[in-house]
Amino acid sequence: MGAEFVQFSLTPILIGIFAAIACALPGNFLILRRQALIGDAISHVVLPGIVVAFLLTGMVAAIPMMIGAAGAAILAVILIEAVKRLGQIEPGAAMGVVFTTMFAAGVLILEQTDTSQVHLDVEHALMGNLESLIWFRADGWGSLLDPAALASLPDELPRIALVCALVVVLTLVFWRWLKIATFDEGFAQALGIPAAAVGFGLMVTAAVAAVAAFDAVGSIIVIAMFICPPAAARLMTNRLAHQVWWSVAFATLSAILGYVFAGYGPLWFGAQNAVSAAGMIATVSGVILGLACLFGPHRSRVGAGRDEAA
Amino acid sequence: MQTFLDALFLQAGYNAALVSIGAALLGFAAGSAGTFLFLRKRALVSDAVAHATLPGVGIAFIVMVWLGGDGRSLLGLLAGSALTAWIGLLLIEWITRRTRLAEDAAIGAVLGVFFGLGVVLLTVVQSMSAGRQAGLETFLLGSTAGMLFEDAVVIAVGGSLTVLATWLLRRPMTLVAFDSEYAAAMGYDVRRIDLLMMGLVMAVTVIGLKLVGLILIVAMLIIPAVTARFWTDRSHRVIWIAGAAGGASGYLGAVISASAPSMPTGPIIVLVAAAIFVVSLFFAPGRGVLAAVMRHRRFQARVHRRQGLLALAAQHPIREAYTVRLLAREGLVRPDGVPTDAGRAQAAKVARDERRWDVAREVHQDAGLTGRYDGLTPIEEVFTRDEIDEFDRRLGPPMGLGDV
Numbered sequence: 001m002g003a004e005f006v007q008f009s010l011t012p013i014l015i016g017i018f019a020a021i022a023c024a025l026p027g028n029f030l031i032l033r034r035q036a037l038i039g040d041a042i043s044h045v046v047l048p049g050i051v052v053a054f055l056l057t058g059m060v061a062a063i064p065m066m067i068g069a070a071g072a073a074i075l076a077v078i079l080i081e082a083v084k085r086l087g088q089i090e091p092g093a094a095m096g097v098v099f100t101t102m103f104a105a106g107v108l109i110l111e112q113t114d115t116s117q118v119h120l121d122v123e124h125a126l127m128g129n130l131e132s133l134i135w136f137r138a139d140g141w142g143s144l145l146d147p148a149a150l151a152s153l154p155d156e157l158p159r160i161a162l163v164c165a166l167v168v169v170l171t172l173v174f175w176r177w178l179k180i181a182t183f184d185e186g187f188a189q190a191l192g193i194p195a196a197a198v199g200f201g202l203m204v205t206a207a208v209a210a211v212a213a214f215d216a217v218g219s220i221i222v223i224a225m226f227i228c229p230p231a232a233a234r235l236m237t238n239r240l241a242h243q244v245w246w247s248v249a250f251a252t253l254s255a256i257l258g259y260v261f262a263g264y265g266p267l268w269f270g271a272q273n274a275v276s277a278a279g280m281i282a283t284v285s286g287v288i289l290g291l292a293c294l295f296g297p298h299r300s301r302v303g304a305g306r307d308e309a310a
Numbered sequence: 311m312q313t314f315l316d317a318l319f320l321q322a323g324y325n326a327a328l329v330s331i332g333a334a335l336l337g338f339a340a341g342s343a344g345t346f347l348f349l350r351k352r353a354l355v356s357d358a359v360a361h362a363t364l365p366g367v368g369i370a371f372i373v374m375v376w377l378g379g380d381g382r383s384l385l386g387l388l389a390g391s392a393l394t395a396w397i398g399l400l401l402i403e404w405i406t407r408r409t410r411l412a413e414d415a416a417i418g419a420v421l422g423v424f425f426g427l428g429v430v431l432l433t434v435v436q437s438m439s440a441g442r443q444a445g446l447e448t449f450l451l452g453s454t455a456g457m458l459f460e461d462a463v464v465i466a467v468g469g470s471l472t473v474l475a476t477w478l479l480r481r482p483m484t485l486v487a488f489d490s491e492y493a494a495a496m497g498y499d500v501r502r503i504d505l506l507m508m509g510l511v512m513a514v515t516v517i518g519l520k521l522v523g524l525i526l527i528v529a530m531l532i533i534p535a536v537t538a539r540f541w542t543d544r545s546h547r548v549i550w551i552a553g554a555a556g557g558a559s560g561y562l563g564a565v566i567s568a569s570a571p572s573m574p575t576g577p578i579i580v581l582v583a584a585a586i587f588v589v590s591l592f593f594a595p596g597r598g599v600l601a602a603v604m605r606h607r608r609f610q611a612r613v614h615r616r617q618g619l620l621a622l623a624a625q626h627p628i629r630e631a632y633t634v635r636l637l638a639r640e641g642l643v644r645p646d647g648v649p650t651d652a653g654r655a656q657a658a659k660v661a662r663d664e665r666r667w668d669v670a671r672e673v674h675q676d677a678g679l680t681g682r683y684d685g686l687t688p689i690e691e692v693f694t695r696d697e698i699d700e701f702d703r704r705l706g707p708p709m710g711l712g713d714v
Contacts, residue, residue, distance in 0.1 A: 031411075031412075031415050034412050034414055035414070036412070036414040036415045036417075036418045037354055037357075037414050037417060037418050039418065040354075040357065040418055040421060040422075044525070083591070086591060086599050087536070087540065087591050087597070087599075088597070089536055089539070090351050090353075092351065092352070092353045092354045092414075093348050093351075093353040093354075093532055093535075093536050094536075095354065096353045096354055096356075096357065096528060096529070096532035096533075096536075097529075097532055097533050097536055097584070097587060100525075100526060100528050100529030100532070100533070100580055100584075101529065101533070101580060101581065101584040101587075103525060103526065103577075103580075104526055104529065104576070104577035104578075104580035104581050104584070105577070105581060107451060107526075107574060107576070107577040108573070108574065108577040108578065108581065111572045111573070111574050111577075112572050112573075126429075126450065127429050220422065220425055220426045220429055221426075223418060223421060223422035223425070224419075224422030224423055224425075224426055225422075226418065226422075227415055227418035227419045227422060228419050228422065228423065231411050231415045231419055234410070234411060234415075235409060235410070235411070262430070266434075271434075271437070272437065273433070273436075273437035274433075275430045275433040275434055275437075276429045276430050276432070276433040278426065278429065279425075279426040279427065279428070279429030279430035279432075279433070280426070280430050281426070282422050282423055282425065282426025282427070282429075283423060283426045283427045283430060285422075285423065285426075286419065286422070286423025286424075286426070286427070289419055289423070293404075293405055293408065293409050293411075296409075298410070299408070299409045299410065300408075300409065300410060301409075301410040
């Protein structure tokens with residue numbers, strides 16, 4: 001646990017934790033509002049967003065790509081709403097129509113343009129590459145106090161930390177509104193809370209978190225972290241504040257354990273190569289959810305007897 | 311253009327023809343099987359099923375290599391993918407039944423976790439020395455390049471079997487999709503039929519892995535069904551229209567993809583399906599947006615016409631420009647709003663019908679008839695000639711406009 005850990009593992013683990021928390025926080029409210037799959041839709045439309053941003057700017061820079069991805073996510077939310085209203089189609093199907101079409105368009109544009117000289121491909125977008133985000137200049141824990149070494153941290157770390165902080169602040173500031181609008185939209189409106197705007201703001205926040213996490217770790221983590229930690233937390237408690245804390249704890253635990261299992265797990269079995277960290281983090285979060293489904297104290301529906309729930 | 315026509319009539323080479331026919335069959339099977347999913351309001355379950363195939367592909371490859379095989383046999387990989395997809399399905403069902411989590415959370419959880427596990431297994435496969443370059447990543451987005459005859463046969467036979475199974479199961483599945491409680495009361499095992507429905511979806515997904523890939527197969531299950539819903543309100547027609555839309559997009563997509571470079575088959579098929587969807591959304595009769603707008607305009611015109619005539623009958627001036635234009639077009643008023651003779655006659659008729667309705671409401675206590683009064687339905691459509699004569703008798707003789 002010395003210099004090597006700081007150099008190779010510290011930054012990926014931190015990035016994983018920030019990404020997981022940034023996704024899990026809005027995920028809590030999405031789950032309660034039965035909009036959990038918005039995370040899935042957003043993570044699919046991020047691809048066309050970054051491809052178009054790349055075409056327009058001609059460079060693989062983080063800021064234009066994030067703007068493009070966020071734009072695509074917002075466009076997708078609007079299109080889903082339009083298809084739902086214009087065609088009177090149920091939300092799930094409307095979502096399925098919109099995000100698959102946008103994803104297909106993204107893949108087609110990517111194939112049509114010559115992006116072979118830049119690192120932009122579908123698999124990378126899906127799987128991310130957490131392992132590569134290492135801190136070259138670090139030579140031990142002392143580097144944390146060394147400005148020169150700190151300056152060489154991978155760009156993804158400050159970016160995802162910033163977004164994570166933003167999500168935390170937004171959640172705290174709008175806590176009361178979010179809580180009331182999520183549980184009782186009518187009551188929220190009666191109190192003068194702009195419930196529709198709160199809903200849209202939640203979507204936009206989720207999109208921003210998804211895009212930032214996607215930039216660092218790929219879209220698998222995004223989908224899994226939007227849903228698994230909050231869903232597991234939902235089975236642990238009946239109080240929203242406790243649920244949010246549980247989800248943060250589960251997200252952090254998934255990120256740490258996932259990264260450790262991916263990096264060191266294969267070595268324990270005598271294998272040579274590490275496996276995908278992003279995939280392993282998602283898998284660990286699934287195991288946590290599975291355990292919560294089996295043993296969580298509040299796993300059954302309220303009012304359902306044990307026989308009924310069984 | 312010539313290459314497109316060649317491909318369209320299956321003249322662009324043996325492989326392209328195979329792919330086109332396979333895509334059409336797969337599209338038909340996906341469209342018809344996806345309809346039930348859509349009608350049951352569980353369209354996105356297919357997304358979880360599709361993503362849950364990935365670990366199966368990895369496991370199958372590892373097992374086959376471990377047993378000393380090649381690891382790339384399509385049938386073996388598809389069997390593995392079917393296995394994990396089925397486990398994913400059962401997990402979704404188990405989570406929604408046993409815990410208080412809603413179905414969308416269960417879908418998302420299974421989707422993300424299985425996909426993550428699949429990626430982990432893919433990295434394991436990549437690092438296996440025996441695996442050579444497995445090329446399993448092509449299952450993500452599909453790939454028709456270098457498709458073997460056997461692969462095409464698998465797709466064609468599988469697609470045909472799925473269509474056949476859909477046809478055999480259409481009655482119980484329709485019943486469950488529309489009213490599962492009624493189906494349960496009729497003695498059907500709803501849970502088993504639901505699982506059968508999911509089994510069909512899973513079959514389509516697995517068969518389509520090679521052609522369009524696991525991310526986009528969802529589109530072939532959802533988009534044709536949603537498209538077909540615009541064209542009819544009858545369930546058995548929805549199934550076949552969805553099949554036709556899916557088949558057409560599969561075939562056209564494969565043809566377009568074969569006739570130009572850098573046109574990946576899967577995305578093109580999805581975009582063709584999406585184009586058909588957009589056309590249907592706007593131009594389908596009945597449920598399309600254009601039809602709805604026209605219906606609204608017609609209704610608006612009828613309301614304005616009637617209110618205008620009532621105003622004429624009461625000898626009020628018409629201040630609404632749209633109403634004046636509407637009546638002027640029919641020659642009922644002059645452009646300045648003064649009624650013509652025809653206008654006066656129509657106004658008298660409308661005013662008299664209004665009074666006839668008043669009488670009708672007094673005479674008839676049958677709400678089923680008088681309840682149809684909405685100010686727009688002509689009284690002749692509701693009551694017989696004799697009844698109207700009776701109202702007229704009570705009203706007295708027709709009056710000129712000035713006497714109202």
